[in-house]
Amino acid sequence: MAEPIRFPDIPVYAGWGAPVRLESELRDLEVVQGKVPEDLNGTLYRCGPDPQYPPMRGDSIFIDGEGIASMFRFDHGHVDFRTRYIRNERFTLQEKARRSLFGRYRNRYTDDASVAGKNRGTANTNAIWHGGKLLILKEDSLPWEVDPDTLETIREWDYDGAVKAVSMTAHPKLDLDTGELLTFSYQAKGDATTDVAFYVVDKHGKIAHELWFNAPWAPMVHDFAVTETHVVIPFFPFETDLGVIKGGGPFYQWHPERQTVVAVFPRRGRPDEVRWFRGPTTSAGHMMNATMEGSKLHLDLCLYQGNCFPFFPTPEGKETEPVPPFLSRMTFDLASNSDGYETKQLSPMPCEMPRTDDRYQGRAYRHGYMICFGPDRAGGSMLGHLDHASGKLKLWNPEEASGIQEPCFAPRRPDAPEGDGYLLVLVNRIKEMRNDLAVLDAQKIEAGPVALIRLPTRVRMTFHGMWVPAQALETGIYPVTAMHEAAARAGVHA
Amino acid sequence: MAEPIRFPDIPVYAGWGAPVRLESELRDLEVVQGKVPEDLNGTLYRCGPDPQYPPMRGDSIFIDGEGIASMFRFDHGHVDFRTRYIRNERFTLQEKARRSLFGRYRNRYTDDASVAGKNRGTANTNAIWHGGKLLILKEDSLPWEVDPDTLETIREWDYDGAVKAVSMTAHPKLDLDTGELLTFSYQAKGDATTDVAFYVVDKHGKIAHELWFNAPWAPMVHDFAVTETHVVIPFFPFETDLGVIKGGGPFYQWHPERQTVVAVFPRRGRPDEVRWFRGPTTSAGHMMNATMEGSKLHLDLCLYQGNCFPFFPTPEGKETEPVPPFLSRMTFDLASNSDGYETKQLSPMPCEMPRTDDRYQGRAYRHGYMICFGPDRAGGSMLGHLDHASGKLKLWNPEEASGIQEPCFAPRRPDAPEGDGYLLVLVNRIKEMRNDLAVLDAQKIEAGPVALIRLPTRVRMTFHGMWVPAQALETGIYPVTAMHEAAARAGVHA
Structure with missing residues (x-):
């Protein structure tokens, strides 16, 4: 007798x-x-994420759920418009069983016995197009390739066997000048391992470089950043304890007494070129960008003076109080012998999901975009545009009790100046339980949308995403990369 | 430059x-x-119906729109759960053009010149499974066959060329004892013709009988009814005037001075067996059932003492006031020489979308189901169950400001007694702009649903539909028909 499909009443x-x-x-x-x-x-x-079936244990966390x-x-x-579940191994096994078979977040020791050894990846965090492939990403497993026209799942993608890491970040960085994708894996040899693998994928989708090193503990690294020359990977005080997960416990634990540790290395670095920096206990989910200024590397990120994932408790089982994230700049001086770094706050309003004009990732940049939380945070959220040159923050508040999802920038033309284009923003109409998609002039967000596109349905929660120009989908290469290559062939310095 | 897709602000x-x-x-x-x-x-x-694109003329009526x-x-x-547009010629032409190409309701003289001569059928009224085929129906054209598992459109279906009528009713009647489908066409030779064609389709989907005759004018006949021996087709005072539609006017006009005219003939009748009856000006969209009592034929229908489609105006262009529908019985005495008939009201509460246990269509029956409108009709609608034996009306009111769509009956077993089974009812949650599907015990609707199934989306408006048992989909034949056939083979009178 089948149990009714019924979701628990949980926050x-x-x-x-x-x-x-x-x-x-x-x-x-x-x-x-x-x-x-x-x-x-x-x-x-x-x-x-959007949960396929009610959770096995009656509870869940907001970053879990099938993608x-x-x-x-x-x-x-x-x-x-189109939506489609990723039909990976987890999804298809559960679809057949008509119930959840995978247990607690990332904890394979809580799974149904029938799925031992199966791929439990959720594919629920990001979508990125590179090397002619649309990849759906979650840091718990390798990417899944989907059809860019239909979103039908094609296969798990390990770069033709070239990637030996067991997982890949959901936050790779595209270098739209070179066409390279820079990406990494943590716990790269399996649960609770300290191995970190960094990969450079060339514009054709081939692995061009890899670097393996060990983190100071079995870490969680949700995001990283790159400059034109360097890579920066912060290790905040989250750790996976094999004994804890074997006992059915949380996959990560928060260690409030522990320092933040940051690895910096050259893009084509060797293991002995990894340099370590240390600072106060902080955490962050998301980076806005990283840039070089002489010998200094600036990392701009939404920084929490505490635990950014309060549902991951301390080893004592204590859930920590939420703290607000502020856009901040960590500065690492590569010419100095110090292992310290400076931190300064860049903007007074709490914000998350920072983005830029993607063509300026790793480059000196001026414009940042994010979700901002005003004084009345319960009243929803707003779109923010921070001008790093002036320090001014512009806002667009879609409506009382509405919220927004992470903005994506679309340039007006491949060669348009930085920030000349549009922001595409899913607006959560909370009263109506449906979405609009707002198109804003990225230079005049305070004027409101140039187009408001109505959905009759709700897109529950899309963490991250990407704008892919039609020309890229047609030719397999980003127009900006193509433009720079043409300039290089003509002997013009782009 | 494409015009934005934007629907007009109309009721x-x-x-x-x-x-x-x-x-x-x-x-x-x-x-x-x-x-x-x-x-x-x-x-x-x-x-x-759910409009594919904004209407060409900025206006529409509720029975129009792509199916x-x-x-x-x-x-x-x-x-x-699954929904899918019918990809007929109209839909695919408009899909390609990304706009409406077909104009006013059923008026081809208001279409875009590019679609002259194309099939303008909307396929928006009913879904019926017969002869191993799932057919989507609208009285403006022939049926469209769709895949019963995916709802993908297969083809227009003219019964292998056997049907010469240009259209077929959306309300054919299934005889679940014989497996026959009884159906008809009006304006069967094209717009404004008086030709009526009646067809009997055998259980294998072959045309077994046809009868052509002429109505007293070019009529609208939305529904009809059958008994075990006879067919009854009412002609209410709606007429199509070719001059009016050529001038871009409404497809039907209401003639308040005209009588109701009813044709009655045997199931396998010849043209000279069509008998005509006349009565007061009334109208109806939907029949509950028809039965024989000796020489008397009873037709139970939701009868309006006036125009049931007030948006079809009089020849003077006057829209008539809405009048409430009451379940009523028209009785035609086939043994009498009179061309009159009796009418009596069966239930005190306005109601529409009448249904029965489908196995009892054309047979003596006891249980009727319908959408009921209480004294506060603005407050939504209720499910009603009328017991013809006791005259008692039971109600289920889903909730203040909710409404329901037409109920469908599903028998508990093929051989269950009449009314022993479930009612499946789409509930319109108007505040939340989404639906539930309620499953009720058909003998205890006042107790509320035995299961309430939640949809995250809205099913705008489904006029009609049908429950098809799994066994029918697997074997191609209704279990009740199979049961009766087995009994007949065994020499048992079913």
Whole structure:
């Protein structure tokens, strides 16, 4: 006798977190305000979790759940929408069983016996297009390749066997000048290992460089950053304890007495070139960018003076109080013998999900975009645009009791100046339990959307995503990379 | 430069009528209350309109719009959901053009010149399974066959060329004893023709009988009824005027001075066996059933003392005031020489979308089900169960400000007594702009649902549909028909 499918009444499934689970498509979304710019042609891909079945243990955390990809294809003023679950091993096993088979977040020791040894990856965090492939990412496993037109799952992708790490970050960095993808793995040899692997993937999707080293403990590293010359990987005080997870405990524990440790190394570095820095107890989920200024490496990130994931408790089982994230700059002087670093706050308003004009990742940059939380944080969230040159923060507040999801930047043209383009922002209409997609002029967000595109449904929560120009999908290469290559062939320094 | 897709602010698109346009699927709907009975295995198919694009003329009526089919597949306590537009010629032409190309309701003279001569059928009214085929129906054209598992459109279906009528009713009647489908066409030779064609389709899907005759004018006949021996087709005072539609006017006009005219003939009748009856000006969209009592034929229908489609105006262009529908019985005495008939009201509460235990269509029956409108009709609608034996009306009111869609009956077993089974009812949660599917014990509707199945999305409006037992989908024949055939082979009178 089948038990009814019924989700537990827990905070993570309340309100906006209520499962949607719907796979859907809609050709020609309604544009209820303004017009979609005719020069905005390409696809916004996003990904987030939406629980396939009620959790085995009756509880969950907001970063868990099976991954569902979404896409908005812009074609000369028309926008087509589609969502599709990633049909990886976990999903298809559970689909067949019609129930959850994988237990607590990342803890294989809590799984149903029938799925021992199976791939428990959720594919729920990010969507990135590189080397002619659309990849869906979660740091618990390798990428899953999906069809960029249909979102149908194609295969798990280990770069033709070249990647030996067991997982890959959900936050690789694209270098749109060289066409390279820079990525890494932590716990790269399996649960609770200290191994870190860094990879450079060339513009054709081949592994061009790899570097293995060991972290000071079995860490959690959700994001990292790159400059034109260097890579920076922060290790905040989260640790995986094999004994704890074997006992059914949380995959990560927060160590409030422990320092932040940061690895910096050259892009094509060797193991002996990894340099370590140490600082106060902090944490962060997401980096905005990293840049070089002479010998100094600046890392801009949404920094918490405490635990950014309060649902990962201390070894004593204590959940820590939430603290607000502030955009901050850590500065590492590579010319100095010190293992310390400076930290300064860049903006007064709490914010998360920082993004830039992607063409300026690793480069000197001026414009940052993020979700901002005003004084009345319960009232939802706002879009923020921070001008690093002036220090000024502009805001767009979509409406009382609405929230926004991470903004993505789309340049007006491949050779447009930095920040000349659009921000694409999913707006959560919390009262109506559905979304709009707002298109804003990235230089005038305070003026409100140039187009407001209405969805009749809810896109529960897409953590991250990417704008892929139509030209990239057609040619297999980013137009900015193509432009720079043409300039190089012509002997022009790009 | 593409015009933005934007729907006009008109009453038919307001509130619950707002376009959804989403094609979706969800495996294992959440059962938020009770349990889905394990003996309820099969598929509920439904169909309704959901406008593909904003209307060409900026206005529409609620029975217009491109057809979207929905299905709920019940499998031992699990329920899977799917919706899909019918990809007929109209839909695919508009999909390609990314705009409406077909104009006013059923008026080809208001279409874009590019679609002259194309099939303008909307396929938006009903879903019926017969002869191993799932057919999507609208009286403006021939049926469209769709895949019963995926709802993908297969083809237009003219019964291998056997049907010469240009259209078929959306309300054919299944005889679950013989496995026959009884159906008809009006304006059967094209717009504004008076030709009516009646067809009997055998259980294998072959045309077994046809009868052509002429109506007194070019009529609208939305529904009809059959008994074990006879067919009854009412002609209410709606007429199509070719001059009016050529001038861009409404497809039907209401003639308040005209009588109701009813044709009655034997199931295998010849043209000279069509008998005509006349009565007061009335109208109806939907029949509950028809039965024989000696020489008397009873037709039970939701009868309006006036125009049931007030948006079809008089020849003077006057829209008539809405009048309430009451379940009523028209009685035609076939032994009498009179061309009159008796009418009596069966229930005091306005109601629409009448249904029965489908196994008793055309047979003496006791139980009727319908949407009831209480004194406070603005407050939504209720499910009603009328017991013809006692005259008692039971009600289930899903909740203040909720409404329901047409109920479908599913027998507990093929040989269960009349009314022993479930009612499947889409509940419109108007505040939340989404649906539940309620499963009620058909003998105890006042007790509320035995299972309440939650949808995260809205099924805009499904006019009609049908429950198809799993056994029928597997074997190609209704279990009740199979049971009766087995009894006949064994020499037992079923």
